[in-house]
Amino acid sequence: xxxxxxSPTHLIKTRGQHVTLRCSPISGHKSVSWYQQVxxxxxxFIFQYYEKEERGxxxxxxxxxxxxxxxxxxxxxxxxxxxxxxxLYLCASSFPSGGLETQYFGPGTRLLVL
Amino acid sequence: xxxxxxxQTEISVVEKEDVTLDCVYETRDTTxxxxxxKQPPSGELVFLIRRNSFDEQNEISGRYSWNFQKSTSSFNxxxxxxxxxxxxxxxxxxxVNTNAGKSTFGDGTTLTVKP
Numbered sequence: 001x002x003x004x005x006x007s008p009t010h011l012i013k014t015r016g017q018h019v020t021l022r023c024s025p026i027s028g029h030k031s032v033s034w035y036q037q038v039x040x041x042x043x044x045f046i047f048q049y050y051e052k053e054e055r056g057x058x059x060x061x062x063x064x065x066x067x068x069x070x071x072x073x074x075x076x077x078x079x080x081x082x083x084x085x086x087x088l089y090l091c092a093s094s095f096p097s098g099g100l101e102t103q104y105f106g107p108g109t110r111l112l113v114l
Numbered sequence: 115x116x117x118x119x120x121x122q123t124e125i126s127v128v129e130k131e132d133v134t135l136d137c138v139y140e141t142r143d144t145t146x147x148x149x150x151x152k153q154p155p156s157g158e159l160v161f162l163i164r165r166n167s168f169d170e171q172n173e174i175s176g177r178y179s180w181n182f183q184k185s186t187s188s189f190n191x192x193x194x195x196x197x198x199x200x201x202x203x204x205x206x207x208x209x210v211n212t213n214a215g216k217s218t219f220g221d222g223t224t225l226t227v228k229p
Contacts, residue, residue, distance in 0.1 A: 033215040042118075042205050042219030043159070056216045088157055094215050103215060105151075105159035 002027070004093050004106035012112045013081050021076040021109045025093030031055070032074040033103065034066055035090040043090055049074055086113045116141045116208050120220035127196055128228050134192045135223050137206030143167075148182065148189040149207040149217065159205070165189065196227045 005024045013019050025032050031050040035043035045058040049068035063079045072093075078085055088110050092103040117140040127133045139148065150162040163175065165182050172181050181190045193200055203224050207217040 031215050035219075040221070042120075042207075042221045043217075045216050045218070048215040050215075058216075090157075090159065092159075092215065101215060102161055102164065103217065104161065107156060107158045110157070 004091055004104055006089075006091050006106040006109050008109060009107065010110045010112075012114065014114050015081055015083060017081050017113075018077065018079050019081060019111060021078075021089050021091075021111075023074045023076070023091030023093075023106060025072050025074070025091075026095075026104055029093035029095045029104075030072055031094045031101070032068055032072065033092045033094070034074070034076045035092065036060070037088040037090055037108070039087070046076070081113045083113050086111060116143075116146075116210065116218040118206050118208050118218050118220035120204075120206055120223050122223045123221075124224045124226070126226045126228065129198055130195050131227075132192060132194050133196050133225065133227075134190055135204050135206075135225070137189045137191065137220060139187050139189060139206070139208045141208060141210060143210040145210065147209045149209070150180070150189075150191045151205045151207060151219075153203040153205060153222070155202075162204075163191070193225075196225075198227050198229055201225060201227045 007022045033048040034046040037043040047066040048056040052068045066076045068074045088108045090108045091106045094101040119138045146167045149164045151159045177194045179192045203222040205222045206220045209217040
């Protein structure tokens with residue numbers, strides 16, 4: 001079975017531009033989470049979506065937005081890019097079953113803002 | 115708010131040595147879950163183990179074992195007989211209730227296993 005996939009794998013943008021990152025969850029998984037991982041730090045939670053509804057939002061500015069589609073894939077959008085947005089963006093999917101969920105992560109998108 | 119602290123930034127061992135990675139967490143929730151992930155140079159986080167707050171029984175899974183102590187808010191992870199392929203960054207993470215999708219991560223411990 002295919003794991004979580006993300007596209008693109010690498011991206012270079014300049015300050016002020018906009019970027020869209022894409023994530024496809026594992027088949028059957030309805031929850032998608034986005035994390036930002038700055039070099040040398042642990043992942044920081046940005047958003048979680050479940051059944052197309054926002055389930056949680058981390059401490060990120062309104063320049064960050066996301067959505068989930070009927071097929072449970074997801075997009076993360078970042079407007080007005082800053083140098084500090086340079087990071088590895090990780091997507092994770094899980095299958096809420098009423099019990100403990102386990103997240104499965106994709107390979108990430110490496111974003112460099114110049 | 116939740117917080118996870120991994121005091122060890124880097125650890126270097128020689129192959130076949132045992133190594134323990136430390137994790138200390140903070141939360142006011144009574145129901146929570148703790149995880150360990152491995153991140154190889156490729157960047158993809160790989161789930162290793164998990165434990166809930168109601169079960170302090172320590173377990174062994176292959177070369178992995180963990181020591182969960184609520185009294186000290188610690189969730190340490192041990193690799194027995196380390197191998198070069200174990201070289202990676204290891205993250206401890208905490209989630210409240212059953213929602214692993216909003217996990218709080220520590221800053222990781224870089225483990226280098228030398229041949």
